[in-house]
Amino acid sequence: MLVDTPIAILRKKIQDKQVSPEEVITDCYDRIDKIQPQLNAFISTVQKETVLKKLKVHAKDMPNPAKPLAGIPFLLKDSYVTEGIRTTAASKVLDDFVPPYTATVCQKLEDAGAILIGKMNMDAWGHGGSTENTDYGPTKNPWDVSRVAGGSSGGPAAAIAARLASFAIGEDTGGSIRNPAAWCNITGLKVTYGRVSRYGCIAYASSFDTVGPMAKTAEDCALIMEVIAGQDPYDGTSSPHPVPSYRAALGTISPQKKTIGIVKECFGEGLDNEIHAAIDQARNELESMGCVVKEISMPLLRYGLPVYYLIGPSETSSNLARYDGIRYGNGREHFTPETMRRILIGTYALSAGYYDAYYKKAQQARTLFIRAYDEALAQCDALLMPVNPTPPPNIGELMSDPLANMLADVYTTSQNPVGVPSLALPCGFTKNNLPIGMQLVGKMFSEDLLLALGHAYQHATDWHTRRPTLS
Amino acid sequence: MHQKNAATAKLSIEDVQHVVRLAKLPIEPSRVPAFHEQLQSVLSYMSGIQELPTTNVPETSQVTGLTNVLREDVIDTKRMFTQQQALANTKRQHNGYVLVNAVLEEA
Numbered sequence: 001m002l003v004d005t006p007i008a009i010l011r012k013k014i015q016d017k018q019v020s021p022e023e024v025i026t027d028c029y030d031r032i033d034k035i036q037p038q039l040n041a042f043i044s045t046v047q048k049e050t051v052l053k054k055l056k057v058h059a060k061d062m063p064n065p066a067k068p069l070a071g072i073p074f075l076l077k078d079s080y081v082t083e084g085i086r087t088t089a090a091s092k093v094l095d096d097f098v099p100p101y102t103a104t105v106c107q108k109l110e111d112a113g114a115i116l117i118g119k120m121n122m123d124a125w126g127h128g129g130s131t132e133n134t135d136y137g138p139t140k141n142p143w144d145v146s147r148v149a150g151g152s153s154g155g156p157a158a159a160i161a162a163r164l165a166s167f168a169i170g171e172d173t174g175g176s177i178r179n180p181a182a183w184c185n186i187t188g189l190k191v192t193y194g195r196v197s198r199y200g201c202i203a204y205a206s207s208f209d210t211v212g213p214m215a216k217t218a219e220d221c222a223l224i225m226e227v228i229a230g231q232d233p234y235d236g237t238s239s240p241h242p243v244p245s246y247r248a249a250l251g252t253i254s255p256q257k258k259t260i261g262i263v264k265e266c267f268g269e270g271l272d273n274e275i276h277a278a279i280d281q282a283r284n285e286l287e288s289m290g291c292v293v294k295e296i297s298m299p300l301l302r303y304g305l306p307v308y309y310l311i312g313p314s315e316t317s318s319n320l321a322r323y324d325g326i327r328y329g330n331g332r333e334h335f336t337p338e339t340m341r342r343i344l345i346g347t348y349a350l351s352a353g354y355y356d357a358y359y360k361k362a363q364q365a366r367t368l369f370i371r372a373y374d375e376a377l378a379q380c381d382a383l384l385m386p387v388n389p390t391p392p393p394n395i396g397e398l399m400s401d402p403l404a405n406m407l408a409d410v411y412t413t414s415q416n417p418v419g420v421p422s423l424a425l426p427c428g429f430t431k432n433n434l435p436i437g438m439q440l441v442g443k444m445f446s447e448d449l450l451l452a453l454g455h456a457y458q459h460a461t462d463w464h465t466r467r468p469t470l471s
Numbered sequence: 472m473h474q475k476n477a478a479t480a481k482l483s484i485e486d487v488q489h490v491v492r493l494a495k496l497p498i499e500p501s502r503v504p505a506f507h508e509q510l511q512s513v514l515s516y517m518s519g520i521q522e523l524p525t526t527n528v529p530e531t532s533q534v535t536g537l538t539n540v541l542r543e544d545v546i547d548t549k550r551m552f553t554q555q556q557a558l559a560n561t562k563r564q565h566n567g568y569v570l571v572n573a574v575l576e577e578a
Contacts, residue, residue, distance in 0.1 A: 236540040306520040328560035347494040363530035419534035
């Protein structure tokens with residue numbers, strides 16, 4: 001299965017003409033034909049003929065050192081605008097919207113030679129953790145199709161797990177890359193806020209949103225990061241912080257003597273026993289790799305959900321105010337109940353009389369969180385936390401209880417208000433063969449360290465190589 | 472503006488109706504009670520944030536550390552739309568204009 005090959009090897013085979021891009025693409029589309037009906041990961045699939053035609057044009061280009069991802073097929077969560085290709089954010093409000101411009105992340109990947117083959121299912125506008133809050137039907141978990149794939153980047157996660165493309169670009173505002181990565185057994189990176197341009201990313205919470213890679217391995221993610229990271233003049237919040245060679249860092253940053261902080265508040269009541277056990281095992285693995293593990297305390301974490309769920313909806317109420325159906329899209333009556341709830345919570349938190357008690361208080365709490373993470377990361381190189389409190393639930397379970405739905409985000413909502421990066425890695429399976437993931441949280445702009453740790457962990461373990469059985 | 476004591480104020484149906492209007496969400500009155508119940512349960516959980524000591528703690532609205540990010544005042548033709556592109560997605564147009572509902576009444 002060509003698309004199961006690590007990107008570093010696949011791209012070399014393509015550049016050396018051992019494998020043709022057409023073979024790779026055909027492999028993907030054959031699998032998509034068989035598997036998409038079972039998973040519902042795609043909202044829009046680029047026509048195979050269109051892609052093959054494009055490949056013919058570029059064929060004479062190879063080998064081309066200026067195109068490090070030449071011929072590599074990828075997917076975009078449907079929250080990234082693509083000129084001429086329908087983009088919906090999984091909402092009927094944008095059901096027939098064809099953008100007149102392309103997101104920077106997509107442009108950079110295409111300039112590097114990567115081939116876009118699909119726009120993927122998600123929780124509409126990023127509002128959800130299960131890819132059930134979508135107007136295009138839920139995405140099924142490839143490990144058990146009666147269960148959710150996670151969200152909001154569930155479509156990309158399920159598709160990469162099922163080996164339908166080499167990598168995907170997801171989006172993480174409160175766990176939306178990490179949650180589905182963990183529930184689908186793939187690797188996903190929530191980058192430092194500002195590390196990757198958000199130009200062309202349909203905004204959920206503008207001060208939380210991050211654009212990041214989802215792939216089979218940390219090494220794959222490192223290769224993608226080399227292409228997508230960096231300041232963009234079109235995104236005023238993108239960072240001028242220099243972009244290291246993430247690929248080189250995998251070889252030069254050693255896990256030896258790196259301190260990993262185990263945040264004890266994350267391992268109490270509310271965490272599934274099997275997930276706890278898997279992360280304990282991962283902790284032992286990190287120690288045998290040479291890391292120093294120490295227990296630390298971050299009592300503020302119990303306020304992570306309220307900080308996220310007051311500021312996030314406030315920002316989304318403002319961002320979604322533009323959807324009036326006038327210059328593009330359909331009317332606001334097409335928002336789902338979950339999206340309407342978030343808009344209402346945000347509007348309320350910002351309204352006169354309540355602004356101080358809710359929004360302003362949350363922004364102050366945000367400062368406290370920044371200080372708490374600074375303190376924790378002053379003692380440690382990275383923090384080890386769970387990603388999800390439970391294995392993937394059955395489809396329908398989370399949607400029936402709005403509050404339970406929010407509480408499922410407990411481990412992934414504090415990183416976005418602070419801006420710190422976090423790498424989600426497969427670290428085990430439940431007795432029902434459902435994937436378990438963990439996350440390594442680092443200082444701002446420490447993606448090179450996180451990827452190096454993840455890469456070393458993936459040398460010592462093989463959870464990430466397991467694939468779901470799909471006919 | 473007098474700040475209500477949100478720690479003790481309970482969310483009323485009128486509050487929800489007010490917010491529905493502010494947010495320009497077309498929600499029929501019959502659906503408001505369900506939203507009211509859900510919002511009440513979510514907000515009551517989120518009110519836990521009141522416990523945090525935040526005296527003299529400044530607010531953080533963005534974490535980049537950047538200020539005044541400017542660009543040169545030059546035209547970037549790569550980011551200009553033709554009239555056709557600008558109108559391509561609108562449902563109602565007339566003579567090259569986007570149509571909106573009237574907001575002024577005739578005298």
